[in-house]
Amino acid sequence: MNTENLIPLSKLYMHYDVEMSFFFNLNEMGLIEILTIDENKYIYPESIYEIEKMIRMHQELEVNIQGIDVVLNLLQKIEDLQNELGSVKNRLGLYEG
Numbered sequence: 630m631n632t633e634n635l636i637p638l639s640k641l642y643m644h645y646d647v648e649m650s651f652f653f654n655l656n657e658m659g660l661i662e663i664l665t666i667d668e669n670k671y672i673y674p675e676s677i678y679e680i681e682k683m684i685r686m687h688q689e690l691e692v693n694i695q696g697i698d699v700v701l702n703l704l705q706k707i708e709d710l711q712n713e714l715g716s717v718k719n720r721l722g723l724y725e726g
Contacts, residue, residue: 638670639670660679660698679701
């Protein structure tokens with residue numbers, strides 16, 4: 630597999646000053662996906678935004694891995710409900726107009 634578009638985990642944990650075990654714990658909880666290629670660990674660049682959110686929660690708010698999982702699930706439910714509400718408003722607008 631081509632690794633040029635992947636981010637090495639070793640650079641990531643040094644850049645964010647986070648222990649490697651933090652990323653392994655996120656992976657175990659299913660919050661990120663770690664790829665192993667030739668004994669090196671990588672992540673997809675698309676997951677950086679979510680990883681940065683998790684790191685901020687962990688470092689600035691001192692939220693543990695389980696708490697991060699709960700927060701992300703609640704944020705996803707809020708987003709789903711907002712999308713559903715928008716859809717319902719659009720359908721209601723058809724009947725009111």
